Amino acid sequence: MSIKKVTQHPSQNEALIFERSQSGRVGYRLPKLDVEELNLNEIIPAELRRDDDLDGVPEVSEVDVIRHFTRISTWNYSIDLGMYPLGSCTMKYNSRLNEKVARIPGFANLHPLAPEEEAQGALELIYKLQQDLCEITGLAGISLQPAAGAQGEMTGVMLIRAFLDARDGEASKDRRVMLIPDSAHGTNPASAAMSGFTVKTIRSTSEGLTDLDHLRELCAGGDVAGLMLTNPNTVGLFERNIKEICGIIHDAGGLVYMDGANMNALVGVARPGDMGVDVIHLNLHKTFSTPHGGGGPGCGPCCCTLELEPFLPVPRIVKDGENYKL
Structure with missing residues (x-):
């Protein structure tokens, strides 16, 4: 007895739309002409007209088109079919x-x-969104300029660099180390590296939390620009020592960036600003409800402390009397 090897998934054995074409089939029916008929040659110059009779365009019925694209649409993994398989993000x-x-x-x-x-209506809506997000995070400054979560993350890191350059002047070049726990969101090292920082990893303890002794050891060199951490972290644990962590970084002259990937767990319960965090980005498609994927997110807000606010990207919406403006 022989066993035939399956080379194609049985539920994905779908012909291309071109292969479904049959000569003479149409997917439309035009209504009866109710205006004067004109000669097309008199309206459109010959150099702008196709002369191949749409050769190669599939000839299929409307129902064939609908069934074809409906079938292949079920091959896409989506939130309608199952939970998002992104372990470090609270996708919902x-x-x-x-x-x-x-x-x-x-x-x-x-x-x-x-x-x-x-x-004015749109500007008011966006302004109030800014105010709400500042209240939720416990931070005074905000920009809605970043186009998505990853860009908001990089914006936060660039804020830290801009602030240090302004504060330390030429000496800021000696602060180019960004500390990142091994339990942080996976995109953090990329954002730090793209912003000109050298990444050093902080170990986790056996409990899955940031190792404070290792953190202090890494801060001893005087070259730390800041810390990037996710809270709760990517193993789902709240960093209960977050205030102490922020204190260690601040004492070392650095700033604390918090990745908002898992902000779902904190909304309405605790505010990053109250923990000592200096800057955070939010994912509106994760923590809030803008569309996932092709329909969004369209914005990755970056919130920060008052001292970092002057370095936020512009334009930003402000209220002037009863009016709103950029």
């Missing part, structure tokens, strides 16, 4: 109601170059 289901709200025409269709006086 976002209510469809919030996506409907995000598509309200008055906001979604507002022209980006509309004058401020005609965009």
Whole structure:
């Protein structure tokens, strides 16, 4: 007896749309002409017209097209089919109601170059979002300029560098070490390296928490610019020594960046600013409810302390009397 090797997944044996084409099939039916018929040759110059009769374009019925793309759409892994397999991020289901709200025409269709006086509603909404996020994080400054979580993360690291350059002047070049626990979000080392820092890893204890003795050892050299950590960390544990960790970094002359990937666990319970954190980015598609993937997130807010606020990217929305402006 022989066993035939399966070379293709049985549920994914779907022909290409071109292979489903059959001559003469159409997927549309135009209504009866109710205006004067014109000669196409008189309207469109010959050099702008195709002369190959759309050779190669598949000829398929409407139902064939719908079934084909519906079938292959089920091959995509999505939040509708299962939990997101991203262990370091609290990815979740976002209510469809919030996506409907995000598509309200008055906001979604507002022209980006509309004058401020005609965009007061949108500006007010964004301004209030800024205020709410500052209250949630316990930090005074915020910018909504970063386009996504990863960009918000890098913005936070660049804030630290800009602040140190302004504070220490030429001596800041000697502070180019970014400390990152081995339990931090995996993107943190990349953001630090791209911002010109040398990354040094802090060990975790047997409990899965940041090793304070190793942290103090790494801070002893005087070259530490800051610390990047995720809280709760990527093994799902809240860093209960977070205030002491922040104190060690501040005493060493550095700043503390917190990755907001797991902020779901803290919202309404504790505020990073109260823990001693200097800067944090938020993922609106994780902690809040903007669309995942192609429909979002569109923004990765960066919140910071008052002393870091002057270094935030602009423009930012401010309130001037009863009006809002950039």
